[in-house]
Amino acid sequence: MIDLRSDTVTRPTPAMREAMSRAAVGDDVWGDDPSVSAFEQQVAERAGMAAAVFFPSGTQSNLAALLTHCQRGEEVIAGQFSHIYRDEGGGGAVLGGIQPQPIAHAADGSLPLDQVQAAIKGDDIHHARTKLLALENTFRGKVLPEGYVASATALAHDHDLATHLDGARLFNASVATGVPLASLCDGFDSVSVCFSKGLGAPAGSLLLAREAAFATRARRWRKTLGGGMRQVGLLAEGCRHALEHHVERLAEDHAHARQLAEGLAGIDGVEVQACDTNMVFLALPEAHCRALGEFLAARGVLIAAQPRTRLVTHLDVFTADVHHVVMEMRAYFARRYA
Template sequence: MIDLRSDTVTRPTPAMREAMARAEVGDDVWGDDPTVAAFEAAVAERAGMAAGLFVPSGTQGNLIALLCHCQRGEAFIAGQFSHIYRDEGGGAAALGSIQPQPIAHEADGTLALFAIEDAIGGEDIHHTRTRLLALENTYRGKVMPKAWQQDATTLARRHGLSTHLDGARLFNAAVASGRPLAALCQGFDSVSLCFSKGLGAPVGSVLVGDAAFIARARRWRKTLGGGMRQVGILAAGCHHALEHHVERLTEDHAHARQLAEGLADIDGVAVQACDTNMVFLAVPEADGRALEAHLASRGVLASVGATTRLVLHLDVGDADIPRILSAFRSFASRPRA
């Protein structure tokens, strides 16, 4: 099956499995796992940060960042459809008593600067005190504009806010924009980087920041049950991805463009291409279930809804794009009742 539901479905390559099998390990809670330590240091250096912390998932990395930056009863600002607000189980509220303040996205995925400023709560006792601006790059496959990133983080700093970046697909953004990872991390106090999406590792994210922040984060990781033992086996897979799978993200981006161009020629399908490895489709609501079943019958897995996201990744090759397009075309040309 060609699985387009997400880039989280990727499986470790044989070379990655070999690296994992050869990993030198120790007890990471005690700080004794050399493979984890080397990986954390490598990621922090590439991100232009002082230190890193290996965590099981991007969701936990984001939650740890929220708990470090905000106290109970304080607030963070994020986009209405950002992952940290919408898709992480309400962890900030449930586990940290932290109030999210969502604001609407602009057409390009950014947040209007005036809207950010209007949402900031200050010292008035009637208002929740805002402590953090949390942004996302990429957002729905779009790369955060360089000038807007600088303006938004500067605005936050002017108001005394900390800044966090959900960089689940920040490597995609770096490759698509041609900018170093460190440049995309500038202006942020903390960044969460995921290795189990486009980079293809089975498990793992790294939270980066300054040394004091990571010391606090390490304590919160333990509190949240994220302290792991001989986890160098997993870190080795992520380190392999860091060294061997970043530049190849250009292949996924090229496949997404090819797929978007081919789908645009099919009647009844409205296509929105992105900067990276995603294609968004709008299909008639009445066709959704039938299209999903039709694709599956032809070996293509997709989660079809009013807005459908197709995600390209390292398990989708050159030969798969014509097969995907053929499946869509055969649905479009089927006899109608």
């Protein structure tokens, strides 16, 4: 099957499986897993950060960041459609008593700075005190403008706010722009990066910290959240393999997304929005969503067909697959509107 539902569906390559099978392991809760420790240090240095903590998922990494930055009754400013606000089960509020303050996104995925500033609440007993600004890069396949990030983080720090970046697909942003990982992390006190999406590892995210003391506190929260793992060097070695072999090839995914968007453009009843990286968004007639999904599935293509549908390319999608998807989707709408 050609699975375009997400880049989380990637499968470990044979070379990655081989690397994982040779991983040196220990008990990471005791700090004894050499593969985890080496991987944390390697990525922290590459990102220009002081330390890193290995997590099983990006959701838990983001949650630990929230819990480390904020106390109960404090507030985080985040995007209205950001993953940390909309798609992580409300963990900060449920488990940490942290109030989210959502801000509407601009067209480029940024949060307008005037709205961010207007939302900041100080030390007034009537309000939840704003403590953190959380941004997301990429956001729905779009790379945040570099100048914007510098201005947003400076604004936050001027108001004594900490800054966190949900960088689940930050390597996509780096490859798309040619900007090094360390530069994309500039201005942030913590950054979450994921290795189980486009990079193809089976699991694993890192929480990067500007200060080592923050990483120490986040590691305690990881244990509290049930994220302390034992011989997890097997996963860390898969992530390390992805870091060393799968980053540059993200450009192929971006090219496939552009080809997909170009191939689907002009279909009657379908609006196509291309992005900067590995995503294509479609506006589909609601009446056709179920039938289209079933039609494509019968022809070896999986999509999550909705009025707003996201197609995601990844290392298990090839040029021939893109051509097949375009052909079958055009065939569906040609029949329906014939």
